[in-house]
Amino acid sequence: MDYTSKMENETAANCLICQNKSECFKKLSNSELENADKGKVEITFKKKEIIAKQGAFASHVMYIKKGLVKQYIEGANGHKNVIINFFSPGQIIGLSSLFGKSTFDFSVAAVEDSTLCLIDINIVRDLINNNGEFSSRLIQKLSETNSYSYQQLYDLTNKQLNGRLAGAILYLAKEVFKTRKFKMTLSRSDLAEFTGMSTMSAIRVLNDFKEEGILVDKNGMFEIVNINALEQISRTG
Incomplete structure (x- = not known):
């Protein structure tokens, strides 16, 4: 998605001094944080505003700094959307796109006014390749998300x-x-x-x-x- 128009008048804290870093990014060195900052934009989305679109190129990993967002599969041929999960501050969306498909398999929208840090996906890939602790934390985050998805699938089909x-x-x-x-x-x-x-x-x-x-x-x-x-x-x- 093109976030150029959203970037106008936005001010963002440098990753190095940000007080809202996730546990993953706390594992980065100062130079790595500075590198991440170069490929990051901080954007505020209004309630119900689309943040990422299903089928669009996955150019960024999304970190929730403030607010609440939903991740969902868009319904086709008149079918309803299916919400996969909700994400609150400190959580990351888009990890499945790091080494998978180049497009999003889902959409993301703001449930309430929300501020997100969008980090260039190629920079995140480089950090994964060069920082084992960072990689381990990201894998843990992805595993936690997948674990809930399995439970949700069971609930929807059995309860x-x-x-x-x-x-x-x-x-x-x-x-x-x-x-x-x-x-x-x-x-x-x-x-x-x-x-x-x-x-x-x-x-x-x-x-x-x-x-x-x-x-x-x-x-x-x-x-x-x-x-x-x-x-x-x-x-x-």
Whole structure:
């Protein structure tokens, strides 16, 4: 994608002094960080704005500095999109493109206003080839992402609607927002596309959880008040 127009008026911290470095980039030397900085742009995307397009050339690896983004497969021939995952600050998207296809197999969009560092993919490849600790951390990140994808595939093909949504809410609380009480910036449509159900079904199951005293949803704030019940539904759903 062409990010030239987005780069206007953007200011970015130098990688060397950035306080938001991922664990991977903390393994780089000062000279390596300076090299990464030369091939990096920091861009803020508005809510719902497309960050990467399925089928476009994978020219950058994306580091989430602020906000929340979703990674999804675009539906074809009238089918709905399928959300693969959500990424919060400190996470990296696009690792599968480093030594695979030259195009993205997915799209990425901002769930809320988000700031990302886009790093030239060739520079990241060079860092992998020359820094073993950096490579190890990236492989760990990729493994963690793949592990969740396997679990999600199992849930979508084996669990009923309530089990799928319970598992999704637990994942959001534990891995994305990292708290049982959080501002739900995802739309009901996002929840539906993340759990493989219709939007109306997602709304109905959410209402069931609220009526059963498992969740509280007040003014856009979600709170899990009975996590044991939600975990039980996720396991047996």
